[in-house]
Amino acid sequence: MLSLHGQQLPVRTLERSLSEGRLHHAYLFIGPAHLGKTTLAVQFAQALNCDADAPPCGACSGCTRIAEGNHADVRLISLGEEAGSIGIGAVREIINSAHLRPYEGRTRVFIIAEADLLTRDAANALLKVLEEPPDDVVLILVGNSLDNLLPTVRSRCQTLHFHPLSVSEVAHILQEERGVSPQHAEVLARLSRGCIGWALAATGDDTMYASVHQRIEQIVDAIDGGLEERFAYAGELARRLDRDRGAGREELLLWLRWLRDIMLVQQGNAAGITNLSWREVLEGQAAALQPADVVRWTHNVNRTIEALERNANVRLALDVFMLEAPLLKAGA
Amino acid sequence: MQLHCLQENLSQGLSIVQPAVATRTTLPITQHVLLSTDEGRLKLSATNLEVAISTWIGADIQEEGAVTIPARLLTDFVNSLERQTIRVQTASQGGGISVEGDRTKANINGTAAEEFPPIPAIDQGVSTKMSGRALRDAIHQVVLAAAVEDSRPVLTGVNIELDGTNVTFAAADGFRLAVRKAQLLEPASERVSVIVPARTLSDIERLLDSDDPVDIVVTTQRSQVLFRFKNVEVVSQLIQGTFPNYAQLIPQEHGTRAIIGLSELQRATRTAAIFAKDGSGIIRLQMSAEGEGTGALTISSRAEEVGDNTGNLEADVEGAEGKIAFSSRYLSDVLSVIGKDKVALEMTTSSSPGVIRPVDDGGEYVHVVMPMFVQW
Numbered sequence: 001m002l003s004l005h006g007q008q009l010p011v012r013t014l015e016r017s018l019s020e021g022r023l024h025h026a027y028l029f030i031g032p033a034h035l036g037k038t039t040l041a042v043q044f045a046q047a048l049n050c051d052a053d054a055p056p057c058g059a060c061s062g063c064t065r066i067a068e069g070n071h072a073d074v075r076l077i078s079l080g081e082e083a084g085s086i087g088i089g090a091v092r093e094i095i096n097s098a099h100l101r102p103y104e105g106r107t108r109v110f111i112i113a114e115a116d117l118l119t120r121d122a123a124n125a126l127l128k129v130l131e132e133p134p135d136d137v138v139l140i141l142v143g144n145s146l147d148n149l150l151p152t153v154r155s156r157c158q159t160l161h162f163h164p165l166s167v168s169e170v171a172h173i174l175q176e177e178r179g180v181s182p183q184h185a186e187v188l189a190r191l192s193r194g195c196i197g198w199a200l201a202a203t204g205d206d207t208m209y210a211s212v213h214q215r216i217e218q219i220v221d222a223i224d225g226g227l228e229e230r231f232a233y234a235g236e237l238a239r240r241l242d243r244d245r246g247a248g249r250e251e252l253l254l255w256l257r258w259l260r261d262i263m264l265v266q267q268g269n270a271a272g273i274t275n276l277s278w279r280e281v282l283e284g285q286a287a288a289l290q291p292a293d294v295v296r297w298t299h300n301v302n303r304t305i306e307a308l309e310r311n312a313n314v315r316l317a318l319d320v321f322m323l324e325a326p327l328l329k330a331g332a
Numbered sequence: 333m334q335l336h337c338l339q340e341n342l343s344q345g346l347s348i349v350q351p352a353v354a355t356r357t358t359l360p361i362t363q364h365v366l367l368s369t370d371e372g373r374l375k376l377s378a379t380n381l382e383v384a385i386s387t388w389i390g391a392d393i394q395e396e397g398a399v400t401i402p403a404r405l406l407t408d409f410v411n412s413l414e415r416q417t418i419r420v421q422t423a424s425q426g427g428g429i430s431v432e433g434d435r436t437k438a439n440i441n442g443t444a445a446e447e448f449p450p451i452p453a454i455d456q457g458v459s460t461k462m463s464g465r466a467l468r469d470a471i472h473q474v475v476l477a478a479a480v481e482d483s484r485p486v487l488t489g490v491n492i493e494l495d496g497t498n499v500t501f502a503a504a505d506g507f508r509l510a511v512r513k514a515q516l517l518e519p520a521s522e523r524v525s526v527i528v529p530a531r532t533l534s535d536i537e538r539l540l541d542s543d544d545p546v547d548i549v550v551t552t553q554r555s556q557v558l559f560r561f562k563n564v565e566v567v568s569q570l571i572q573g574t575f576p577n578y579a580q581l582i583p584q585e586h587g588t589r590a591i592i593g594l595s596e597l598q599r600a601t602r603t604a605a606i607f608a609k610d611g612s613g614i615i616r617l618q619m620s621a622e623g624e625g626t627g628a629l630t631i632s633s634r635a636e637e638v639g640d641n642t643g644n645l646e647a648d649v650e651g652a653e654g655k656i657a658f659s660s661r662y663l664s665d666v667l668s669v670i671g672k673d674k675v676a677l678e679m680t681t682s683s684s685p686g687v688i689r690p691v692d693d694g695g696e697y698v699h700v701v702m703p704m705f706v707q708w
Contacts, residue, residue, distance in 0.1 A: 065447070072381045072449040075358055093358070099485035100529075100569040101555035103381050104450050128483065134572045 001054045002043050004036045005173055005196045006165035013160060014044055018055070023048075024158040025133035028115070028149070029142045031162025034197030038076075041111045041140040042066060045074040048138060049105030062105055072103035078113035085117045091125040098129055098137045108137045115141035116148040123150045130156040164194025178203045190274045193257075213277075215251065219258055220281055224328065234318035241314045248308045252301050259298045262286045266294065285328065293326035300324050333367070333397025333422045337374055339413050339433070341389040342420075345376045346407045348387040348564055351535040353403040354380035359449070365406060366448045367420070367429070368398035374420075377451045378403060383532045383568045384451045385539075397422055398445035399429055406431075409438050452567045454558040458524045459549040460494055461517040464540045464561060470501045470512045471537040473669045473697055478530035479505035484573075489527035491575040492557075494520035494550070502578050503530065508662050509578055509700040517545055524550050527575055528557055532568035539564055582700055583687055586678035588654030590619045590629050590647045591691055594675050598667045600631045600643040605660040610635035614704050615660045617677070621649040629677075633660070655682045657704045663688075666699045682708070 046056030171189035192199035265286035354362035627649030634640030672690035
């Protein structure tokens with residue numbers, strides 16, 4: 001049996017094609033990160049190669065080795081160590097091995113974990129297999145959005161959409177399956193924004209929550225502080241982003257969520273906030289800021305994200321971001 | 333696992349499975365060799381998921397077991413040892429082994445045998461036997477015509493058709509086609525046509541060193557083929573797809589036919605290739621029944637900036653005068669595998685395929701080469 005929290009539709013679709021034996025040669029799993037798209041792709045690969053009555057059994061030698069990435073017929077293609085894209089070389093390897101009959105199982109499965117990152121050439125080369133798929137081959141392309149995929153690739157795959165779960169569903173799962181206390185489950189569920197994978201990982205790894213907590217603490221201090229504290233924060237963040245530019249987007253998304261919470265509190269909808277454990281701080285800051293300033297501030301965050309993606313100087317972009325931010329009203 | 337074996341046996345065994353050890357790989361464990369005890373012998377296996385090779389060597393086994401070890405490391409170490417009896421033992425903890433000679437001892441880390449991709453075991457299917465020499469010759473003559481890397485994967489393989497006691501090997505890369513017929517020692521139980529990766533067959537050609545019969549088994553699902561000889565088993569995945577219908581590509585008649593001594597033609601081709609190298613590799617052949625004796629073949633090549641060269645060979649020419657140009661590489665490739673003293677070159681026009689075949693081999697081997705278009 002395939003199983004994935006909160007994704008009934010894709011699971012049912014795949015189950016049906018398994019039971020009816022009507023397989024598509026290529027699937028496209030689309031949705032935000034941490035929803036279990038790759039997990040389901042691996043399960044599907046197991047099911048296609050497992051002989052149990054309700055595949056996958058998850059226990060036979062084939063299933064185990066597929067899960068460990070040691071199966072000869074199931075290949076997970078993801079980003080290389082340093083490359084920022086999946087190149088034509090990887091696709092050529094797929095094409096070559098796709099034309100060999102399965103080695104030990106029934107079906108060769110290729111899972112491209114970051115299909116958004118296929119280069120144009122790679123995607124075009126992949127069309128060859130998508131157009132004339134050999135027998136016994138299933139391709140699963142996993143990606144965050146359809147926008148970055150060539151229309152020619154999209155049109156040759158069956159697309160399955162994955163949607164974030166509701167906060168209450170995530171909290172329920174955390175309580176039921178991981179025995180997390182209701183309060184903490186609620187906190188994690190809101191932080192996860194419906195991405196169950198993140199929430200489950202965070203229950204197993206306390207440092208994930210601690211790291212978010214620490215970063216929010218810094219954001220709070222920067223907002224509370226004057227220009228000096230804010231520039232110090234910008235300087236520290238810039239040093240961190242120099243090493244890992246991708247983290248900038250994540251960090252600024254935390255800002256966006258924080259500002260959204262402030263707006264919610266200002267509009268009297270404190271029940272919907274994401275950062276549940278910071279409610280009192282949020283209320284204080286909400287009182288000290290004009291709603292119009294907060295709105296402008298969120299626009300600034302978006303502009304900064306865009307600037308960073310366009311390879312702006314990190315330190316400068318963050319300094320400008322801080323300079324344009326409104327200061328809190330004194331005495332609040 | 334604990335056993336004693338001879339260094340030279342282990343070294344030889346490792347060199348047999350070496351071609352199947354993966355080089356660039358997505359599955360690191362395929363760079364390992366699987367050592368396992370098997371009915372009083374030590375079995376060595378390697379697979380790169382396209383081809384799997386197993387071989388058995390004599391060993392004095394004290395304790396059964398199995399383990400996988402990085403192939404490169406083990407081979408390098410064993411080859412560095414002198415001829416002697418060596419002791420192989422799995423480490424008491426972890427997945428490694430210790431290999432011990434008279435004066436040296438090495439501990440090599442490995443992984444559990446369960447993680448190794450299963451080596452396919454094949455007993456059922458269409459089976460037959462072929463003499464080792466016949467198989468080696470057939471592979472040798474066709475494998476060069478297979479495409480190395482092609483967008484059409486079927487062309488990177490050799491089509492093998494078993495029909496009664498007849499077997500036909502064929503390979504083509506879009507510019508040339510090699511077809512070789514041979515006899516089987518036992519009739520195949522069923523008529524079957526499969527495409528075997530050319531690389532696998534090159535490996536087998538290297539490993540075959542005797543006339544002993546080779547067992548060939550094609551699985552019932554037509555997914556794998558097994559070659560078994562002496563102490564070696566090679567299992568290869570088959571390539572999916574339909575091989576081009578090559579019979580219609582072989583010209584059935586010819587306007588000109590020249591019979592030339594192989595060694596003279598080879599030498600003249602080599603000479604012409606020197607100039608052809610700078611002239612797009614074009615070698616021009618002109619056949620004429622006139623001239624002294626029974627006819628002549630002129631081989632020429634030229635490179636604009638460099639110079640030119642003309643060679644005249646005695647030939648036995650029938651039919652009209654003929655002109656055709658070939659790539660020097662394709663011509664020298666086929667001459668190097670033809671294996672008879674006399675070779676026949678057949679053609680109709682300078683824009684239709686030329687046929688090269690050995691004389692007096694009963695029509696077993698045919699090689700078709702597409703001509704190059706040149707201004708005469």
